[in-house]
Amino acid sequence: MLCFSFTASANSFNNPQAWLQKLSQAVSERNFNVSFVVLSQNADVEPYLWRHAVIDGVEVEHLNMLNGPGREVVRIGDRVSYFEPYTPPYTMRSSEINGPIPYQLMRDYENLSSSYNFVLVGRTRISGRAAQQIRIVSHDKSRYAYNLWLDQESGLMLKLDTIDLNGQVVEQLQVTSMQLTEVPDDYFSRIELSRLPKVVELGTTADTRLGWQINWLPAGMRVVKQNVRQLAPNERPIEYMMLSDGMVDISVYLQQLPNELNQRTALKHQSNTLFTMQRDSLAVTVIGKLPAKTADAIASSIGITPR
Known part of the structure; x- marks a missing residue:
C-alpha cells in the first residue's frame, strides 16, 4: 500500500514545476489547519498554528505563535491585522503575512526561476505522510540552499530546511500535524470585522535618490x-x-x-x-x-x- 502511494504520485508529477504548482493551488484554495515548528541554531523552538480557508471567494488566514507572550496575525483578503505584545494592533494592506512562511515560494515560484534551480529528488515520509522532496539551489551558489518536502496528497509544505554553504542546516520549518477540511474552521466565524484595527495608510512617496x-x-x-x-x-x-x-x-x-x-x-x-x-x-x-x-x-x- 505504501509503495502504491509513492508510485501514483511519480506518474502524475514528474517535474518540480508541477509540484510547485500543486503547492500554489493548495495554499490558495484549500481549507486547512497546520501546526508547525521553526528550529534555528542556538534558539528555542518556535511552535505555530496556521489556519487557512476560502469563504465566499475570499482567502482568510490566521497565524498564531504559541510560545511566550504570543503573536497573532489575521488576513482577510488583502488586509493583514497584527496583534503583538507591547505594540498597539494595526492592519496593513497586503496579500501575505510577514512571518516564517515562505509566501513567494508557495504562491509565486515562477518569479524565483531567475535566482534558483529546482530539482526533483526523491520521496519519503514526513510527520507520517508521504512526501516529495525538491532541492532549491541558487544559480550562482551565493545564497543558502533549501530542501523542500511537499505532502504527496495535498501538495502542502511539510518541511523546509535552510542549508548553508557547508551543507549544515541553519533553520528548519517542519509540520507536526495537518488537517484538511471541507468547511472553514470555526475560528473564522468568530472574527468580527468591525473590531479589527483600521488600515495604516502609508501613502505614496517618491523614491529617495541615494548617494x-x-x-x-x-x-x-x-x-x-x-x-x-x-x-x-x-x-x-x-x-x-x-x-x-x-x-x-x-x-x-x-x-x-x-x-x-x-x-x-x-x-x-x-x-x-x-x-x-x-x-x-x-x-x-x-x-x-x-x-x-x-x-x-x-x-x-x-x-x-x-x-
Whole structure:
C-alpha cells in the first residue's frame, strides 16, 4: 500500500514545476489547519498554528505563535491585522503575512526561476505522510540552499530546511500535524470585522535618490526599497536599501562617520548574518539570511555616486 502511494504520485508529477504548482493551488484554495515548528541554531523552538480557508471567494488566514507572550496575525483578503505584545494592533494592506512562511515560494515560484534551480529528488515520509522532496539551489551558489518536502496528497509544505554553504542546516520549518477540511474552521466565524484595527495608510512617496549604488548583486536579486532615515536630530542620516530575490530579503545600511577606519566584522545570529564594513569614513552594514562572504561581496561593491 505504501509503495502504491509513492508510485501514483511519480506518474502524475514528474517535474518540480508541477509540484510547485500543486503547492500554489493548495495554499490558495484549500481549507486547512497546520501546526508547525521553526528550529534555528542556538534558539528555542518556535511552535505555530496556521489556519487557512476560502469563504465566499475570499482567502482568510490566521497565524498564531504559541510560545511566550504570543503573536497573532489575521488576513482577510488583502488586509493583514497584527496583534503583538507591547505594540498597539494595526492592519496593513497586503496579500501575505510577514512571518516564517515562505509566501513567494508557495504562491509565486515562477518569479524565483531567475535566482534558483529546482530539482526533483526523491520521496519519503514526513510527520507520517508521504512526501516529495525538491532541492532549491541558487544559480550562482551565493545564497543558502533549501530542501523542500511537499505532502504527496495535498501538495502542502511539510518541511523546509535552510542549508548553508557547508551543507549544515541553519533553520528548519517542519509540520507536526495537518488537517484538511471541507468547511472553514470555526475560528473564522468568530472574527468580527468591525473590531479589527483600521488600515495604516502609508501613502505614496517618491523614491529617495541615494548617494551610492551597489555594483554587484547575486543573480536575480534586485532593489525593492530605499530611503534615508534620521535616527536622532544631531546624528548623521543612515541611508537604507532593501534587496530581495523572492526567497530572501537583505537590508543594506550606509552611514558617513567622522572617524576613518578600515575594518570588517561578520556576526551570525541563528540563520541571519550581520556584516559590517568600514572603508575610510564610510560604514556599511548588511543584514539577512545569506552567507557572510556574499554579504562582504555586496558591501565591497558599493560605490559613491554624485547626487
